[in-house]
Amino acid sequence: MPRVIAITNFKGGIGKTTTTVNVAAGFALKGARILIVDADVQSNVRISFGVEEPRRNLYDVLISNKPVADCLTPARPNIDLLASSDDLVAAQSEISRRPDWGRVLETALRPVVRHYDFVFIDCSASMNVLNLNALMAASDILVPTALEHLAIEGLKQLGRNISRIKGTMGSLRMIVPTMFDARNRQSHVLLTTLRETYGALVTEPIRINVRLSEAPAHGKTIYEYDPRSNGATDYAALVEKLSVMFGFK
Amino acid sequence: MPRVIAITNFKGGIGKTTTTVNVAAGFALKGARILIVDADVQSNVRISFGVEEPRRNLYDVLISNKPVADCLTPARPNIDLLASSDDLVAAQSEISRRPDWGRVLETALRPVVRHYDFVFIDCSASMNVLNLNALMAASDILVPTALEHLAIEGLKQLGRNISRIKGTMGSLRMIVPTMFDARNRQSHVLLTTLRETYGALVTEPIRINVRLSEAPAHGKTIYEYDPRSNGATDYAALVEKLSVMFGFK
Numbered sequence A, B: 001m002p003r004v005i006a007i008t009n010f011k012g013g014i015g016k017t018t019t020t021v022n023v024a025a026g027f028a029l030k031g032a033r034i035l036i037v038d039a040d041v042q043s044n045v046r047i048s049f050g051v052e053e054p055r056r057n058l059y060d061v062l063i064s065n066k067p068v069a070d071c072l073t074p075a076r077p078n079i080d081l082l083a084s085s086d087d088l089v090a091a092q093s094e095i096s097r098r099p100d101w102g103r104v105l106e107t108a109l110r111p112v113v114r115h116y117d118f119v120f121i122d123c124s125a126s127m128n129v130l131n132l133n134a135l136m137a138a139s140d141i142l143v144p145t146a147l148e149h150l151a152i153e154g155l156k157q158l159g160r161n162i163s164r165i166k167g168t169m170g171s172l173r174m175i176v177p178t179m180f181d182a183r184n185r186q187s188h189v190l191l192t193t194l195r196e197t198y199g200a201l202v203t204e205p206i207r208i209n210v211r212l213s214e215a216p217a218h219g220k221t222i223y224e225y226d227p228r229s230n231g232a233t234d235y236a237a238l239v240e241k242l243s244v245m246f247g248f249k
């Protein structure tokens, strides 16, 4: 069975999409077959890969009951994308009214999941019915966080909600500190706080790196845009750590 | 009638809460009577003001039908806060099932709105039923945006959704560039792009300023934490521009 990994955090702008794109791309380069589900109406995954808006997407799967296999878009070798769309904004209320409203995504993905080694779900910030579906469908949860007070504060709430939705915190695999700025005292202080509170869950930080924020404008992963950058080095290291954890090659 | 101002953007982490807190505080210092509604489950407004979790909040108003006047918390002189809560996560689906699901917030606020000069609604990132309610209730919309590709890209989608929900873009008053970093070429390039696309809607940028990211940890507004900082200067200037626009003193 593949791992279904939700990349989530209520806090916005802390690196969820950047982590989804560059972890998925790192695994694909190692030969893993990857499905990325973009559960955020912003469609930032598609933009980050430089992929045109496809004819079919997640809305077609969840609302129009089209088969998943017909709604996938190849993003890179070894990476299929189930893209998001504007229509999902209106779909949230419709999904909420269904009796199985928490399992809609898990059920929809079931026919194709076994063709992949990893399924990554990029979540939007805040909590909505799509994010709830992502948590329900996930076997593993990865939580990026910026090293800022509001983001660190928000982890407690996220933990409460993961426990409420999944029954335990057991599926929370890693907390990935992002945008670590060695010149900034706050970064160091909050990284220490994070490690004191969450121990071995906390990975090495992803350093702040302007190349990571430039890459989406070129529709490239960090490995394509600047393979010798700190961003590429740090995300490759994270992929290695995840590979070991999930026993992949 | 007071102005009801939704501070919103699908993109996360681009300065919605920072703008809500420091614009509201700037107006309160000028003697305006302010209500802040925190429509984001993260409760970042409460944290930023250093206010304890109150007994009653927005959940009590929307779901338990408690009168708004009984659910307000004084945050500062001239500032009342209708705080958010964890329970709002579960409330979204419940609200979605109501026939008047888009007008629930507007209806709930009606009894108290006339006691204030301004009502500010801090929205979460992404789109959910609470954010939809905030847009429906708002007479004016203020959109902060970071000067990054994904955030600027997202403005087009936000504009489409504002038109869809409000019928026109007429209530969009300002786009406020945040985290402007003069040392970073991308900041300059994207600020120019923003001005070319949205013209006079775009205000002077809020400069990147570590004091703004430190202030929430102390539960202080930027004027309290570091009144001589760039952050305090830039937000005070924004308050002046809004005062002129809304004809306040």
Ligand SMILES: Nc1ncnc2c1ncn2[C@@H]1O[C@H](COP(=O)(O)OP(=O)(O)OP(=O)(O)O)[C@@H](O)[C@H]1O
Binding pocket: A011, A012, A013, A014, A015, A016, A017, A018, A019, A040, A044, A123, A124, A125, A178, A179, A180, A206, A207, A208, A209, A210, A212, A213, A214, A216, B010, B011, B012, B013, B125, B148, B149, B150, B151
């Ligand atoms: N390590 C980093 N160094 C510098 N910039 C980064 C880094 N990680 C992400 N960024 C940039 O910061 C911004 C926010 O990152 P991203 O969009 O991945 O966050 P997110 O959590 O997915 O946001 P949202 O809540 O809107 O979905 C983006 O412009 C991104 O390019």
Ligand SMILES: Nc1ncnc2c1ncn2[C@@H]1O[C@H](COP(=O)(O)OP(=O)(O)OP(=O)(O)O)[C@@H](O)[C@H]1O
Binding pocket: A010, A011, A012, A013, A125, A148, A149, A150, A151, B011, B012, B013, B014, B015, B016, B017, B018, B019, B040, B044, B123, B124, B125, B178, B179, B180, B206, B207, B208, B209, B210, B211, B212, B213, B214, B216, B231
């Ligand atoms: N001009 C600025 N300079 C430096 N840091 C800033 C600035 N504006 C905001 N910040 C910091 O950036 C982070 C994101 O800002 P904020 O939380 O206000 O964004 P948001 O859009 O409300 O996020 P969310 O999508 O999670 O609601 C916070 O830690 C904040 O303190």
Ligand SMILES: [Mg+2]
Binding pocket: A016, A017, A018, A040, A044, A123, A124
């Ligand atoms: Mg994202």
Ligand SMILES: [Mg+2]
Binding pocket: B016, B017, B018, B040, B044, B122, B123, B124
């Ligand atoms: Mg916020």
